[in-house]
Amino acid sequence: MQLGTAAASPPAPWPLHGAQGSRASEQAAQAELPPFTLMRRAGTAVARLALAVAPHARRVWVACGPGNNGGDGLVAAAWLHRAGRAVSVSLVGDPARLPADAARALEEARAAGVPIQQTPVYGFEPRGEDLAIDALLGLGSSRRPEGPLGDAVAALRRWPGPVLAVDLPTGLDGETGRVFDTELRACVRADHTLSLLTLKPGLFTAQGRDHAGTVWWHDLGAPTVAPDAWLASEGAVQAVRPARLHAHHKGSFGDVIVVAGAPGMVGAALLAARAAVRAGGGRVYLVPLAEDAFAVDPTHPELMVRPLGSLEPMLRAGTGTVVCGCGGGSEVAQILPAVLHAAPRLVLDADALNTMAADEALRTLLSHRGARGAATILTPHPLEAARLLGSSSADVQANRVAAARELAGRLRVTVVLKGSGTVIAGPEGPSWINPTGNAALATPGTGDVLAGWLGGTWRPGEAALDAAVRAVWEHGAAADRWAATHRGPYPASELAEAI
Numbered sequence: 202m203q204l205g206t207a208a209a210s211p212p213a214p215w216p217l218h219g220a221q222g223s224r225a226s227e228q229a230a231q232a233e234l235p236p237f238t239l240m241r242r243a244g245t246a247v248a249r250l251a252l253a254v255a256p257h258a259r260r261v262w263v264a265c266g267p268g269n270n271g272g273d274g275l276v277a278a279a280w281l282h283r284a285g286r287a288v289s290v291s292l293v294g295d296p297a298r299l300p301a302d303a304a305r306a307l308e309e310a311r312a313a314g315v316p317i318q319q320t321p322v323y324g325f326e327p328r329g330e331d332l333a334i335d336a337l338l339g340l341g342s343s344r345r346p347e348g349p350l351g352d353a354v355a356a357l358r359r360w361p362g363p364v365l366a367v368d369l370p371t372g373l374d375g376e377t378g379r380v381f382d383t384e385l386r387a388c389v390r391a392d393h394t395l396s397l398l399t400l401k402p403g404l405f406t407a408q409g410r411d412h413a414g415t416v417w418w419h420d421l422g423a424p425t426v427a428p429d430a431w432l433a434s435e436g437a438v439q440a441v442r443p444a445r446l447h448a449h450h451k452g453s454f455g456d457v458i459v460v461a462g463a464p465g466m467v468g469a470a471l472l473a474a475r476a477a478v479r480a481g482g483g484r485v486y487l488v489p490l491a492e493d494a495f496a497v498d499p500t501h502p503e504l505m506v507r508p509l510g511s512l513e514p515m516l517r518a519g520t521g522t523v524v525c526g527c528g529g530g531s532e533v534a535q536i537l538p539a540v541l542h543a544a545p546r547l548v549l550d551a552d553a554l555n556t557m558a559a560d561e562a563l564r565t566l567l568s569h570r571g572a573r574g575a576a577t578i579l580t581p582h583p584l585e586a587a588r589l590l591g592s593s594s595a596d597v598q599a600n601r602v603a604a605a606r607e608l609a610g611r612l613r614v615t616v617v618l619k620g621s622g623t624v625i626a627g628p629e630g631p632s633w634i635n636p637t638g639n640a641a642l643a644t645p646g647t648g649d650v651l652a653g654w655l656g657g658t659w660r661p662g663e664a665a666l667d668a669a670v671r672a673v674w675e676h677g678a679a680a681d682r683w684a685a686t687h688r689g690p691y692p693a694s695e696l697a698e699a700i
């Protein structure tokens with residue numbers, strides 16, 4: 202099934218399994234089924250999808266690797282050959298060393314009369330094929346493809362026609378979405394990927410989206426194994442979208458206090474506050490950190506602008522969600538202790554995060570919030586997360602789910618690790634990956650909008666994780682609607698009005 206397909210009711214969240222979970226699922230299925238059953242199902246599913254995505258294809262090239270991923274490709278090749286397609290297989294690997302299932306697939310493909318070329322791919326150029334199938338490496342992939350495998354990947358990258366990847370685009374780590382080759386060259390860029398047995402998280406975050414194309418999933422009829430993470434869906438978001446009842450009044454939704462905007466950065470605070478209004482926050486107060494800031498937002502007179510001196514009494518009232526940090530500069534340091542102490546629900550972004558990264562005492566205050574049941578959501582981009590973890594953004598990007606989880610556990614907070622495939626993680630339970638959003642969001646201020654949106658949508662009493670999953674989905678969905686009719690970056694001020 203294709204993810205996101207329109208259905209009578211919006212789809213539930215999709216279960217994601219990393220390498221360990223996928224292997225556990227494979228073992229559970231193998232234990233129940235006669236030998237070769239899973240591979241036959243896998244290869245057949247690949248062949249059927251090939252015909253569905255490229256019904257015109259008369260000639261198909263299948264690049265098969267040295268493991269069971271190659272075996273899936275060989276089953277698909279034989280199936281397509283029997284269906285009357287002109288199939289050519291390039292087998293990269295020693296036929297004598299194939300695992301048992303793949304060896305059987307090779308035997309059957311040969312018996313069916315599929316032309317199979319060995320160790321060829323160097324210098325391979327298309328000869329009129331209409332579709333290429335990447336069955337080089339899947340779950341067993343652990344390092345940069347080199348030698349003949351690297352040549353085959355290069356040939357697939359030169360390929361001008363559509364590419365269907367079996368299980369994973371070769372060169373991509375299915376667990377993390379990192380490309381093994383740090384220069385991002387030795388990885389197939391597929392138009393379609395059919396994830397087999399389980400859906401792999403790496404298809405949806407880090408470099409995964411750019412290499413997987415449209416993701417499809419076939420569970421091969423295997424028993425279900427508890428997921429490692431969830432992919433958010435419209436249905437999952439609807440399930441946690443709070444109702445606006447007829448009898449609701451503005452006090453029903455909770456106040457929002459945006460404390461942000463150091464001198465020269467007041468725009469960031471405005472973006473957050475405007476988004477909080479749009480998100481349905483009850484009363485939205487804007488407390489600029491810059492003393493000479495405006496006293497009213499003329500285009501949004503519903504925003505209540507208050508001087509910094511009024512913050513502490515407002516915090517003492519103890520009911521509002523506080524959004525803190527957007528464009529906060531070094532000035533944010535002065536108010537963080539009070540905010541950490543008093544806010545019942547707190548969203549920390551940008552300079553609030555950088556300030557905490559440099560101040561252990563503030564981090565201790567933060568983790569104490571978790572211990573006393575006060576909820577906090579951190580919205581770092583990878584560099585901000587790295588500063589908090591004492592690592593590098595490359596380390597964070599190498600395993601985004603693990604990094605978000607580590608940070609959530611250390612500080613006892615909910616973490617929204619932003620970027621392609623935003624990760625939402627709490628200290629316990631499965632994490633979430635968000636599939637909405639696109640590179641139109643890669644422009645200044647869209648993170649401020651997200652922080653404000655989160656503050657405005659988060660209801661008193663609601664779990665931080667639910668609010669975060671919903672806000673990130675809606676923020677990305679607005680960008681997807683916009684990108685359907687526009688090119689280039691999405692101006693943050695327009696996004697703040699549109700979600």
Ligand SMILES: NC(=O)C1=CN([C@@H]2O[C@H](COP(=O)(O)OP(=O)(O)OC[C@H]3O[C@@H](n4cnc5c(N)ncnc54)[C@H](OP(=O)(O)O)[C@@H]3O)[C@@H](O)[C@H]2O)[C@@H](O)CC1
Nearest residue numbers: 239243268269270338339340341342343344345346368397
């Ligand atoms: N078993 C079943 O019933 C089912 C299996 N299924 C299918 O099997 C796939 C997993 O198969 P798999 O475990 O054999 O791993 P696969 O990805 O084919 O590669 C392993 C081989 O590649 C080699 N290798 C790795 N990286 C390399 C590199 N950079 N450069 C060079 N060599 C490299 C590695 O060598 P090694 O690392 O051990 O030296 C090993 O020889 C899975 O993705 C799915 O498609 C599903 O259809 C469900 C049913």
Ligand SMILES: Nc1ncnc2c1ncn2[C@@H]1O[C@H](COP(=O)(O)OP(=O)(O)O)[C@@H](O)[C@H]1O
Nearest residue numbers: 619620621638639640642643645646647648649
């Ligand atoms: N390629 C992308 N795909 C999806 N979302 C993206 C992409 N690039 C950026 N975003 C989103 O845009 C926002 C940018 O936030 P951030 O980096 O904090 O920018 P700023 O601080 O300028 O507002 C985040 O929500 C992030 O997830």
Ligand SMILES: [K+]
Nearest residue numbers: 335338367369
């Ligand atoms: K593959």
